[in-house]
Amino acid sequence: PNPSILILPGDGIGPEVMAEVRKIIAWFGDKRGLRFDVSEDLVGGAAYDKHRLPLADETMAKAQEVDAVLLGAVGGPAYDGLDFSVKPERGLLRLRKEMDLYSNLRPAQCFDALADFSSLKKDIVAGLDIMIVRELTSGVYFGEPRGIIEEGNERVGINTQRYTESEIERAARSAFELAMRRGKKVCSMEKANVMESGILWREVVTRVGKDYPEVGLSHMYADNGAMQLVRAPKQFDVILTDNLFGDILSDCAAMLTGSLGMLPSASLGAPMENGRPKALYEPVHGSAPDIAGQGKANPIACILSFAMALRYSFDQGAEADRLEAAVEKVLADGVRTADLLASEGVEPVSTSQMGDAVIT
């Protein structure tokens, strides 16, 4: 049987950018003999409109069965007033939680043609290709106790940074596995100088690293890591970090490379029976209500998310390279959606023209 993909376009520009991914999937079937069983369903506001839920149980069950889920984006002003329990983002949170997607992969890659777009000097980012692995299901965003309590005559806000050895170990393993397919370097970031969880983090990562003798492991305090990311980002290959630091460091790394419309991501969980990891691929951007329905959205973030699926779910590294090279070529040829226009006098292409340009 062909590998299976569940497409959840979602809201706003989600369906627009996903239409371009569908073209690309069709292209791989026709031209490369690489076929997938593709099904499609609702998530977010679109699911709420039909089911009064941001993710129906049947959709959740399908997501658990397929080899990979591709998601567009969720949310929009029409749903801002909804009760928290049925907000569009809850659909996404449910997917991440029930699929137990503990390893969030955020590449920061600089396409030469867009190097001028970076907030940094061109020579600092040209050729940049790093990957941040963020632990996604534990840490201070989930740790107990939490809450706002009365203490004496004032209130105290409490969150708890908490990591078990096995949570650290599985995130670390995914970073080392990735490094084996890339530049064979892992830099682990925590605050072992001031945090107990950081001490344990460093110890467990060091232990897991012994299973990967080919991978060079280094450790860095996360605050220094933030500084190094903007000072000399090319020193890194894979950066491994926890949920909180990863949230911040990955947004920081994102801005090294320019537009939100270019950034893909993957969230991976434990291997399934067929050996493939549970996996959800999605662009970093949201539903962009300000440009939705106008054919202006840049589909590249979503297209590159599919390239990550080819690489990490379907073991098609060479085909992923092919797709990434096609994106690089289109950019080098000067094809630009509106978000990538730095100067006057260049006509932007539409979402669908960008998708067409990538496959031709």
Ligand code: NAI
């Ligand atoms: P956003 O990422 O949707 O948009 C931020 C800005 O970037 C906007 O000006 C938008 O036009 C632009 N932009 C984003 N993606 C683009 C693309 N592919 N091509 C061209 N321009 C692009 O973030 P915002 O405005 O904070 O949130 C809008 C909605 O999306 C909210 O309802 C929010 O909750 C939701 N959201 C959903 C996410 C998800 O589904 N994972 C992530 C972030 C926000």
Ligand code: MG
């Ligand atoms: Mg963030």
